[in-house]
Amino acid sequence: MSRKILEVTNLTKIHGDGCPLCLESTGPEADTNICPHCGSVVAAHGVSFDLYQGEILGIIGESGSGKSTVVKTLYFDDAPSAGEAVFFDEDAQYDLYSLNAAQQRGLRNKRFGMVYQNPHLGLNFNVSAGGNIAERLLMSDVAHYGAIRERARSLLVRTEVLENRMDENPKKFSGGMQQRVQIAKALATRPPLLFLDEVTTGLDLSVQAAILDLILEIQHELGTAMIVVTHDLGVVRLLAGRTLVMKYGRVIETGLTDQILEDPQHAYTQRLVASAL
Amino acid sequence: MDNIILCVEGYAKQFYLHSRQRLIPSAAQVNLTVRAGQLTALIGPTGAGKSSVLKGIYRTYLPSAGRLLYTDAEGHTLDLALASEHRILELRQREIGFVTQFLHCLPRQPALDVVAEPLLTRGVTREAARQQAAELLERLAVPQRLWGVPPATFSGGEKQRINLARGLIARPRLLLLDEPTASLDTATTEHVIALIEEMKQDGVGMIAIFHHPALVERLADAVVELSPPDMAVTDQSIEHIA
Numbered sequence: 001m002s003r004k005i006l007e008v009t010n011l012t013k014i015h016g017d018g019c020p021l022c023l024e025s026t027g028p029e030a031d032t033n034i035c036p037h038c039g040s041v042v043a044a045h046g047v048s049f050d051l052y053q054g055e056i057l058g059i060i061g062e063s064g065s066g067k068s069t070v071v072k073t074l075y076f077d078d079a080p081s082a083g084e085a086v087f088f089d090e091d092a093q094y095d096l097y098s099l100n101a102a103q104q105r106g107l108r109n110k111r112f113g114m115v116y117q118n119p120h121l122g123l124n125f126n127v128s129a130g131g132n133i134a135e136r137l138l139m140s141d142v143a144h145y146g147a148i149r150e151r152a153r154s155l156l157v158r159t160e161v162l163e164n165r166m167d168e169n170p171k172k173f174s175g176g177m178q179q180r181v182q183i184a185k186a187l188a189t190r191p192p193l194l195f196l197d198e199v200t201t202g203l204d205l206s207v208q209a210a211i212l213d214l215i216l217e218i219q220h221e222l223g224t225a226m227i228v229v230t231h232d233l234g235v236v237r238l239l240a241g242r243t244l245v246m247k248y249g250r251v252i253e254t255g256l257t258d259q260i261l262e263d264p265q266h267a268y269t270q271r272l273v274a275s276a277l
Numbered sequence: 278m279d280n281i282i283l284c285v286e287g288y289a290k291q292f293y294l295h296s297r298q299r300l301i302p303s304a305a306q307v308n309l310t311v312r313a314g315q316l317t318a319l320i321g322p323t324g325a326g327k328s329s330v331l332k333g334i335y336r337t338y339l340p341s342a343g344r345l346l347y348t349d350a351e352g353h354t355l356d357l358a359l360a361s362e363h364r365i366l367e368l369r370q371r372e373i374g375f376v377t378q379f380l381h382c383l384p385r386q387p388a389l390d391v392v393a394e395p396l397l398t399r400g401v402t403r404e405a406a407r408q409q410a411a412e413l414l415e416r417l418a419v420p421q422r423l424w425g426v427p428p429a430t431f432s433g434g435e436k437q438r439i440n441l442a443r444g445l446i447a448r449p450r451l452l453l454l455d456e457p458t459a460s461l462d463t464a465t466t467e468h469v470i471a472l473i474e475e476m477k478q479d480g481v482g483m484i485a486i487f488h489h490p491a492l493v494e495r496l497a498d499a500v501v502e503l504s505p506p507d508m509a510v511t512d513q514s515i516e517h518i519a
Contacts, residue, residue: 002367052363209384216383220397238383241366256336256362263338267295274296 004088005193005225006051006074011083013069016040018081026248028268033064033248043069044249047083053192054223058240058257060230060272066249067229071195074227075114076104087111087193109139113186113224117198119178122185123170129156129181130166136188155184159214176207183214187222194226200235212238233276237261245269281348282451282482283311283334288343289506290329304329305506307343309484310499311451316473316483318493321503327486330503331453333358334484335375336365347373350450370398374449376457380428380440388431388439389414389424395447406446413442417468433460438469445472452476454485458492470495 014022019038026033026042033042044066051057059067072078074085074096085096089111096104116122123132133152142148156166159180165173170181179199186194196215200208216239218224228239236243236257243260245253245268253266264270288307291300304326311317319327332338334345334357345357350372357365369375374395382391392414393406401409414424417438423431428439437460444452454473458466473496476483487493493500 050363055363055366213383213385237381242362254362255339256365258335258337259339262332263292265339270295 002053002055004050005053005055006088007086008050008070008074009048009084011047011070011073011085012045012081013043013066013073013078014040014045014081015043027250028247028252031248033066042249044073044080044246047244047246047251049244049251049254051193051225051227053225054219055242056219056226056228056240058228058230058236058243059246060233060236060243061246062231062272064248065246067231067246068197069249070246071114071197071227071229075112075195076108077114089192109136110189111191111193113189113191113194115179115182115186115194115196115199117201119170119175119182122182123178125169125171127169128167129161129170129173129184132170132181132185133188136185140189151188152184155188156181159184159187160210174207176203176211179203179211180214183211183218187218187224190222192223192225194224196226196228198230199228200232201230215239233261233273245272280313281310282313283309283348283484284344284346285309285330285334286344286346288330288333288345289341290326290333290338291341291506302506303338304333304503307501307503309501311482311484312498313450313482314477314480315498316477316485316496317499317501318497319484319486319501319503320490320493322505324505325503326506327503328455331375331455331484331486334451335369335373335453336360337375347451370395372450373453374444374447374451375453375455376441376444377455378437378440378459380436380443382428384429385427387425388419388428391428391439392442392446395443399447409446410442413446414438416472417442418465434462434465437461438465441469441472445476448476448479448481450481452481452483454483456486456488459488466492 016039018040021037022035022040022042023045025035025037035042047070059070061067073080080097087094087096124135130152133155134148137148137151153163153166157163161177161180170178200211219226230236240257243257244251247268253269261273264273286308289305290303292303293300307330309317319330321327329338333340336357340358346354347357348354389407389410392410396406396409419435419438428436441457458469
């Protein structure tokens with residue numbers, strides 16, 4: 001059996017001061033993620049799962065379900081309010097939220113990759129496409145100019161960005177092309193773990209298909225473990241072996257993706273699947 | 278006895294529809310055995326739960342009752358109904374194949390790569406995998422001009438053969454076949470029959486649903502007849518839940 005790469009236990013994120021009634025007053029049964037007593041937002045609570053090497057895990061849910069919160073806390077964009085996450089690297093393991101800022105930055109720059117829905121979050125629009133990749137390589141201690149340029153070039157070719165646009169600013173690129181540059185940048189350090197947050201949302205259908213193909217090809221070639229956050233059931237059907245379903249900050253169901261889609265257990269998942277087909 | 282690879286005892290499946298607060302019976306009281314190198318055919322009228330049995334074994338459905346005892350390549354026996362999701366994914370990758378009536382694949386992947394994919398995930402090189410895929414497509418009489426084209430635009434029969442080739446290529450130990458010849462003409466059906474016989478000789482155990490009784494007669498070593506799950510029992514269980 002392949003190796004476990006990530007173990008998340010009871011991850012919780014509350015925006016606001018919180019009060020003793022927050023947790024019991026929010027969630028799917030309460031039909032809200034805003035605490036009626038103190039106004040804090042319980043973005044995620046009690047989220048637990050394992051991820052194995054080379055596995056693609058889907059997280060589905062509507063806006064406000066907390067699905068993006070999960071990957072943002074794992075990528076250190078956001079600090080969790082409670083919970084643990086252990087990353088098992090090749091020869092070491094890291095308790096993510098016990099690390100200091102420099103150690104967290106190290107993992108983020110070298111061992112994790114993130115592709116955001118909004119390219120402005122993932123790309124630096126003040127430098128060229130190639131420069132974006134170079135930035136990430138420099139942060140992970142690759143310093144030889146020629147080597148960096150060659151690696152940037154091969155990554156952009158791999159993600160099907162035209163080579164002769166390498167020196168252009170990604171500001172001028174189409175949405176699909178910007179996502180390709182983000183993917184190339186995320187992959188620059190060959191991270192074993194990649195987070196994808198609604199990466200195909202808002203793109204034309206044909207562009208979406210091409211990006212999904214690319215993601216799956218990469219997973220085959222590099223064996224990268226991925227967490228794919230999406231509201232699109234078609235995306236998890238094509239990409240993910242297992243899927244978590246979230247609502248109002250809680251995981252309400254988890255299972256093999258085909259089982260979630262064909263034999264959903266929870267009332268909410270049944271509604272979600274029925275409304276998509 | 279030692280060649281039994283799957284033993285299903287008392288499998289049942291019912292769906293609970295929250296929106297209607299109703300139990301929908303799908304299969305009940307299913308018992309069957311699959312031996313290595315043999316084919317067990319499932320027969321029975323529409324609604325008897327034939328596909329439901331296959332989906333329960335593959336864990337696309339969560340079984341409501343019963344044991345699905347599978348003996349893996351190492352000789353360990355496990356209940357597929359209770360196995361962890363990771364274990365099921367691993368078995369799907371290495372040992373248990375499912376040829377359904379529908380083809381789900383990436384939109385722009387050429388047919389040849391769709392067929393070769395199960396070998397890639399097992400670590401076979403792209404070239405070798407494509408080679409084997411080509412041989413299989415040749416045998417199933419899929420015209421060569423289609424190999425480089427994504428199957429999305431194919432006819433029903435062409436899609437079905439792509440699906441079949443994809444299911445057969447990795448030579449699983451246990452293969453589930455849901456009407457593998459439903460939209461094929463007589464000549465192509467004969468190619469499929471020859472392949473199934475070859476798989477049997479290689480020791481692959483199979484459970485199959487066939488459209489035509491003639492195919493059951495030719496290919497099945499055992500036949501299991503299902504009848505629709507008893508509605509009366511279900512009415513009781515509805516009251517039970519309410």
